[in-house]
Amino acid sequence: MSHADTPKVTVVAGVVRGVRICLVLMARLAVLGGLALRCSLAPGRSGFTPRRDAWLLATVTALGPAFVKVAQILSTRADVVPRHVARVLSTLHDQVRPLPLGDASRHFGPELRRALRDDGAGLAARHPVAAGTIACVYRADLADGRTVALKVRRPGVVRQLSTDLAIMLALARLVAPLPPLRGVPVADIMRQLAESLRGQLDFHRERRSLRFLKENLAEVPDVRVPQVYDELCGPEVLVMEYLDDLHQRPPAGTDGEQAAVTALRAAYHMLFLDGFVHCDLHPGNLSCGPGRAVTIVDAGFTVRLTEHARHKFTDFFHAMSLGDGQACADIVLSTARPGRDTDTAAFRRDLAALIESCGGATAATFDLMDFAVQLFALQRRHGLYADPQFVFPILSLLVLEGTVRALGPGLDFQAVAKPYLMIALMERAIAAAQRKQESG
Ligand SMILES: Nc1ncnc2c1ncn2[C@@H]1O[C@H](COP(=O)(O)OP(=O)(O)O)[C@@H](O)[C@H]1O
Ligand SMILES: [Mg+2]
Incomplete structure (x- = not known):
């Protein structure tokens, strides 16, 4: 769909x-x-x-x-x-009944039916490895020897939702x-939420997103994303490589600190370089270990940032790392819609104070969650609702923070970000110089 x-x-x-x-x-x-x-x-x-x-x-x-x-x-x-x-x-x-694969398989296309090793009773007896409101995920074997994960949309769920x-x-x-x-843009917020949910119902989009993620993250060492088998997919079925060592908790032999660095690198690569962001990296979708490896699944909730938003976000993070509260305030104000009662001077002052209070924090005491929550509370208090394009990147880091903190409690988020920020700023400077040369 x-x-x-x-x-x-x-x-x-x-x-x-x-x-x-x-x-x-x-x-x-x-x-x-x-x-x-x-x-x-x-x-x-x-x-x-x-x-x-x-x-x-x-x-x-x-x-x-x-x-x-x-x-x-x-x-x-x-x-x-x-x-x-x-x-x-x-x-x-999600309070749902697992759907037996026999029922789900009615929507399979002829290519997938032919490719599956089991049919009839074999499929009917298969239970999902995971069952959600929108889809169930099954493990199945293909006649050619590959083991696949079948993510199958529940019948009728599109109409119902x-x-x-x-x-x-x-x-x-x-x-x-x-x-x-x-002063609260209730209808706009509801529209955004509905849009996110519709995105999760759209399996063509999810399949494309998974492919983008795999291509983009191929550059980050130790990150794994399942391969999509396009020729077998359909509007209600996503067929991908089955990864049988996914864990909700890191297994023995996981290098916690290094796995946390891998997860953060993946996040920063998406945010600062690709502008294509997985916004739902909770432990069900991000599996850590063994060693320093990290596996990412479920591209149902992704956001493509406009180049403008990616630049703003990069600048914000950069200004924050320099402790430059005024620059941060300029960026937020340029991405937010002020309400009738917004006092921009007061917002500027409060945000600068917040950034300065973080300036002296060491890696272990800087709490991104706390910072972001205070930043958002400040915006709400001043009647500013930021453009979601600017908010989603921060939210994606917040979803990740719990996992990263648990794995590497002393990890310096900003230090891991720095090389990605530098590359992003350099790429932008080179592109600007090229444009200038071409036009001049
Ligand atoms: N390629 C895969 N290989 C093995 N297990 C998978 C794969 N994709 C998903 N899963 C399992 O199924 C669960 C649900 O899949 P996911 O895509 O996250 O669906 P949902 O959108 O319902 O969260 C995952 O948390 C994971 O345990
Ligand atoms: Mg999931």
Whole structure:
């Protein structure tokens, strides 16, 4: 499915589903009201926060898989939601039934059917190695001896999620003018979230993205990305090399610090040199070890940065490494849309203070997560919502930070970044000189 093929949501289906969603929301709001009342009557008015968090998880789950997926994406948007909400939403899990390969294989094309060693009963009995809301992943053998991973989209998932996304967009437009949300670009943010989710439904795009990642990261030593077998893929099936040594936790024999350096190098290569970024490098998609090796899978959530955004981001990181708060403020202001009440001078002052406070931090004490969260909180406070092109690179590093910190606690993020920053700045200077020569 490409974005152009997004199925039209029929009015009847939309209305029926919309009414159901409204009923669920009303029932859940009544539960929240009850909770608030009970807690306000309790001695010390305590216990509301954990109950509210549990209520939020239960509400999102009750609303269905599209809401769960959007909330999972939202949990990575440190620029949009406060940290505690992000933490709660990040614990949401896909609640799905694994689909036997027999059912999934109905959508296989003739080339793939012919290529598979098993058919009929052999396939029907096969269970997925991983099952998510959008797809299941299976291990299968080809007649020519290759072992492949088949990522198969769940039947009906595009229509189901598209209806809910249309309703979510309508709801976002409805609540946007409410006073607590004034100044927050709710509809824009919802559109971005919907776009990310649609990207994950688009297997042509994912296949292309995986190919780009493999080509781009071939230059980074010790990074592995599965090979895509294009001739066997289809709109609902992604066929790739099966990598059987993926681990959620690094196995014995992993050189933690070196594996962390490998992962960071891959991230910086994508950010500063390629401008094509895997935005979802959580431990399910990034496997570390053995030795210093790192394996990256799942190109469902990638972003191609414009050259302009890549340059801005490189300049920001560079200015930050020099402790130049004013330059950082200039860059953020040039990428963000100021709100009605934005006081740019105050923002400048606060950002400069933040950058300066990081200037003296050693590698072990500089916390990228903390820095980014403060940066985003500062922007929200000043009514500035940055262009997502500028935000996504930072988010991709945040998703990675937990893993890198656990593997190499003393690792200096900035030192690993420096060679990539230098190459990016040099390449840009050479390109500018060439352009000048050609025009002059
Ligand atoms: N090429 C592969 N070889 C082996 N296992 C894979 C491969 N690709 C994915 N997997 C396994 O399947 C899981 C889900 O695949 P992924 O592409 O991340 O799907 P999802 O989009 O549902 O997260 C991965 O976390 C990994 O364990
Ligand atoms: Mg994944």
